[in-house]
Amino acid sequence: GENVEQHPSTLSVQEGDSAVIKCTYSDSASNYFPWYKQELGKRPQLIIDIRSNVGEKKDQRIAVTLNKTAKHFSLHITETQPEDSAVYFCAASSWSSGDKLTFGTGTRLAVRP
């Protein structure tokens, strides 16, 4: 089955700086890669996703890049704000796995004011 690794587990940045979170996956059949933000005690919220036919996607301060050859994808947050502080999860799925999401271990992001 799929295995998703995520780094770093914790990340602390100064407000206004950029944050980068990296994930690798093992199943070459995976073709959908969402990123979720989860605040304490709440549901994961989709912040951006990318499909395997695209190498990069951007939505305002958030961007995701995908390298299918190396089987890794990254989340980039620019101009970080205190409200960006949360736990971020990457995930991967494939049609052949029935769209089951395999999540990374999570990154706790702290943005210092």
Added chain:
Amino acid sequence: GAVVSQHPSWVICKSGTSVKIECRSLDFQATTMFWYRQFPKQSLMLMATSNEGSKATYEQGVEKDKFLINHASLTLSTLTVTSAHPEDSSFYICSAPQGISNQPQHFGDGTRLSIL
């Protein structure tokens, strides 16, 4: 946007009690729903895939007789934790993909289950 409603949001009960959690897709039909469990400071772990009109598919290590799943309609899946024990205390979350293949999954608000 698509909404998934999950109830109850919080349950505290005695050991040995069975607890039912409901997951509803409010404005779309979901032939498939997923049930996850999340322990404190850990990631979401898939427990099972709920299939409308057929048996659920359980992940390795998840006891199907312990975690009963019913998906009787295109908008409702239920998870029943039977004879719950303290080690079953966790955050249970359901999700449903809105479309077919590689579509965003919409998560319920989760149910915090505490077994005394």
